[in-house]
Amino acid sequence: MAEDYGIALGMVETRGLVGAIEAADAMVKAARVRLVGKEKIGGGYVTVMVRGDVGAVKAATDAGAAAAERVGELVSVHVIPRPHSDVEHILPALGN
Template sequence: MPNEALGMIETRGLTAAIEAADAMVKAADVVLVGTEKIGSGLVTVFIRGDVAAVKAATEVGAQVAQGLGEVVAVHVIPRPHAEIEDILPRFNKKPDDNTSAQVNPKQDVK
């Protein structure tokens, strides 16, 4: 996705982030790249598209999210450097082998 703008909305609360993501992809020709749960209830949603579409989408997404929770930050990077791709979360990334959770069945203790 070279030469595409990167848009970010950070909210306090998952519901507000989901609503923002939904509003953004409906409002403009943008692609939802991924989300990042930062902790303390903070969630960031990332989108890509041309600069005008990303600006319009983030404005709409922020308005919708503000009605449900707290919008912490909204930002658009018009032409992010190619190396930024390496740190963006993706929906289709496979989890690392070390991070996969394994549930052990409960054992009876006698």
């Protein structure tokens, strides 16, 4: 993930897998972003993550949040414009 340093990270957290899948689909269709992973937290919570330019990630997370709300429960949305390289160590491995 070293090549992702300095590229925005967007996260959409839902309660339920259906909302997370809908959010992921909407995010990659709405903007030029790369889906980089998902994390099942427990209790039905799922976080989906995308990377890309700040504007694209913001547009993608807005679209993902709206899509998740339509079919399930949206918990949280957040964009980190330039995550520090140390943050990469706590992100889930690609391919989750």
